[in-house]
Amino acid sequence: MLDAYIGVLVLWPLVAGLLCLVLRSPGARKALVLLTSAALAVCAVGLASQTPFTANPNFLASEGTLKVAEALAIVFPAYFLLRGLMEKHALVIIFSCLQLALAIWGMMNMNEPQTVQNAVVCDGLSVTLALVVAIIGSLIAIFAIPYMQHHEDHLKLAKSKQPAFFLVLLAFLGFMNGMALSNDLRVFEACFEATTLCSFLLIGHDNTPVARQSAFRALWMNALGGVFLHSGVLLVQKQFGVVDIHAVVNPALWTGASMLPVALIVAAGCVKAAQMPFQKWLLGAMVAPTPVSALLHSSTMVKAGVFLCLRFSPVLTNTTIGAILALSGAFTFFAGSAMSLGQSNAKKVLAYSTIANLGLIIVCAGIGTPVAVAAGIVLLAVHAATKGLLFLCVGDMEQTIGSRDLEDLRGMVGKSPVTALAACAGALGMVLPPMGMLVGKWATIEAAKSNPVVMALILLGSALAVVCWVRFAGTLMSGKPLPTPEKAHHSSPLTNMPLMTMLACAIGLGMAAPWIDALMLPNADAASVFTTGWGLMPPLFIVCLLAWMVGMKVLGRQTAVPQASPYMGGLPSAEPGTFVGALGKNWALTEGNEYATEIFGESGWTKFAGTLAGLLLLAMVGGAFI
Template sequence: MSNLLVVLVLLPFVAGLACYLLRASFVRSLVVLGTGGILAVASIALMMTGPFTYSPGPVLGMSWDSLITIADFALLIVILFYGFKHNNLLIKLFSVAQMVGLVILELFWVDHTAHVPTFYADQLSLIMVLIISIVGSLICIYAIPYMKEHEEHLHLETSKQPRFFLFLVLFLGAMNGLVLSNNILWLYFFFEITTFCSFMLIGHDGTEIAIKNSVRALWMNSAGGVAFVAGMMFIYATAATLDIQALLASGSATAVGLLVGLAFISFAGFTKAAQLPFQGWLLGAMVAPTPVSALLHSSTMVKAGVYVVLRFAPAFAGTFVATGVALCGGFTFLACAALAISQSNGKKILAYSTISNLGLIIACAGINTPAAHTAAIFLIIFHAVSKALLFLCVGTIEQRIGSRDIEDMRGLYARMPRTAWITITGILTMLLPPFGVLLGKWMAIEAASDQLFVVVMLAMGSALTVVYWARWAGSLLDMPGGEKPVPEEQALLMRLPLLTLCLGSVGLALASPAMYEYLIRPMFASAPFMVTGGVLSGPMGAFAVYPLFLVLGLGLLYALRVVKKSRGMTFAAPYSGGANVKGSNDGSFVGPMNAPVKIEAGNYYLPAFFGEERLTTFANIAAIALIVLMIGGAL
């Protein structure tokens, strides 16, 4: 057990330092590849061992708790340094506030003689470790050829890759430590490491806009750090424990101080998960290289936020805090689904989609029933795989065509046939049954059926989601008549993660009934759903996974048959009322001054209804009101 924990938590720290110190690109690539493979194997081995509790012994005569305390203050001093470096008052204030709170908590309140198990893993933790170690490792491997081309495009004289891979790989260890921590102080330490790593990675390119957005990410997440420290102080002052499992075992909280502490911890999770009104830092993170975006959105950082809320959810079940969490999450899900409709930038669509889906997971944590927790876990798994895939696809496309605008992706199949098909597959796994994201949404709506406001927001948000995904997929399927696709060349280390994630998004959906039976159902005393013949059924309906896959397979075979028949057809340009340009086969028509005008197709983005300028201010005000209501209700 200790060896697996060393590999999963400490190895990425060591490997990150090796990436920084060993400047030879070939050696660095081997370190990243080796670390990714070892993490993947270790995460599977840890899953096979099952739930556990573990506390490491002292090192050099000093307890690990003392070392973490020292590391906490050292990290906050580093963050404070960057607050002075960028002359940001909020970073300075939030760093000092955290240090003051930790001094009071650590030096005057906490009984350090009381034993608190350091690590604890249940099915939720083990599933998170699998996602972090496998999906995160694939993203790091993809980054090897991507960053080479990225730096060639920027014409850098000195490579920044050593520092880049230091923080990219370090992220994986911090996240594994976070989801395995049972001591709240350890959880906080890893929580803050993810804050610092994201700051360094967002500002990696060193441009003015990159630095601006990295600073915004740092102060927003530092605000969450202040809330986390405040939450720990309220919890310890009321329950006199830092043991998360002991806290959860005591049942749903009734003491005011404990509820306030849990509300602040949830607020910290909101900031990390970029929930409204904190979405700005994650939208700004799109300036970072694509592997950073993929890592932040899929398996790390934002997942830390939803994990924290989901981990503490049983402690506030049935309270006003739970209602507030459900309303905040549901509102973010709906509002960001609406905001995504007005976007044509592929990365921004993915960003709003991520924030929206994280809101759905947080809503499930607030609903706080076995059915809702099942939905949340399914959404975490399938969103991680599909969203990582889509971000890597957008990065691949952008490097080839020089744009991330979906309007520029029309006819992509002719230029990048493999990537086009993989991207379409990724979109469909976010959009259609029988894939896992829609399964999770169905479960969430089932679980929210007795909460009117929440279920309405979830249903409306799900409907809006269809608009932007279907529009993007339709643009990719557009194929200029008469053109034949050009074989696509792609680096092996880019192709391998794309194909693995693509197959994973489909294969895991096919395995979802078995995943539920063997991974999720044992977590609950009573089964929230039943599985019969590959059909998941609940009190309000059923989701026929295997029958739908059969229909999907038959439909795919029919589509391939139609495509095969269409290859011999003669292309006819769109008819323009007799004004077509003679001899042209692209649909050009005779326009003003008898000049040819090319026919172009475009999507509606409805900015008058869903534009950021129109909705963002209102959405942020409403979200702030809901958060104040949640914390105020706890008081």
């Protein structure tokens, strides 16, 4: 049964994607996506019920698979190189060449490593990622069905590019699952590179100059990440002759050994997780259609990066690398939060917030204690659900009003209440207790007890995040919507269903954080979860419920009464939302948020934070030599 589950999780998306490509009819595509989603969800839950376990499914353990993986290690860079040459993109060419060189050198010079015992070793971390990919990722895929239709209607394409799009989209999910489950570094790496490829294709999907530019930026950065990963893997292979991930992450293995490979692997994770100074590729990903950015930001791609770091966290505990990694993660959290504060582009707010929160998970990985890792896993799961929700909401609102600027989203609660309220719930869920994100952050702070700088940076970042998200939610809730031409709102069940399910996931996961945390901890620690800090959460949920009920009652009561006219110094208004001001004119009550751009301006911070984070990354790699 397990083998079947794993097979469906890893292979079926690819098959379904290919079917999409072949069948081309929208109806079939819809059916396939829905079927895939259902299948993935069922299988992931099935797997989760069995965790922890080991398995050796044939299609992963066979010699053939390994050959394919090794071949892919050459095919992918070669493809990147080709595209780089076609585009004449120097950085892509350089890094893909490097990758290619490394792969070929590895094939030539490396001895065959020890056979991997179990092709699949599933623990809490793996299964969490698999669940996230299977559920959140599928929901996004479902959301993409009506979205892409509308998107293409808008672009007025002669020939639909959707089949290819869904092929990549679905395959992406499969590769992510493969990465989450495989226990062989070579398979893992192949999947890792495959996600790079998928993201490259998805970002460049619209094929506009901006999209191409962003896609190639993503490509060169991730190719660099690939270089790090591959060199790390080769070094591991050279040092120990093993490629069994679970064998590698055993701290005992590393006593006295050079930590350089770990540093390189973790650096690869950081690139993939868009940590500063590599945040730019993720920002560029915003130009892609919403489902793509949602996928990259929430459930796939960047999660691969943090997954890698979390996977290696046991060997990072109490090492210089770990400390510096935690520091760099904390710094990214701080800087990302600060930069998200200065943005008025809603998707950029989301993007910087993603970067920041991934930094937080990286902190957990850097600390590496079981408590920290558990907190990291909670963050990973909750963040995926919440951020996915936010992206879908923003995408939906963008299609409604034709703008993704926060200023234009003002008062959306009046225009499309369901989406706007869901977005508010998501935004507040990012920062307020007792939701998972905040609780995870809090657990991280307490886990980072030994490192005051990390703690302080997280506190600063968390304050910035609160401001950013409350403002985000507040702007959506804002009283008087500006007059914008109303467009027909495309609200299909396939839009609303994923939104609502995602909302349920975000809230559910947010609330379930203590239990997830308990599940992720070793038994001894798990018992203590509810007697320490997390124990506060269940009573708080009851308080929340009470507050919710009271709030709803009052809301019902206040909805019934007419609203008061706004205080405008007593000035009369000729029509709602205006006042009769100077020169006897009708002045619209325009509102704008304060972005304090002189403090939180993007360009200044990019330079400052990029430099500092780059130095930290170098220090981390250098830390391997200490």
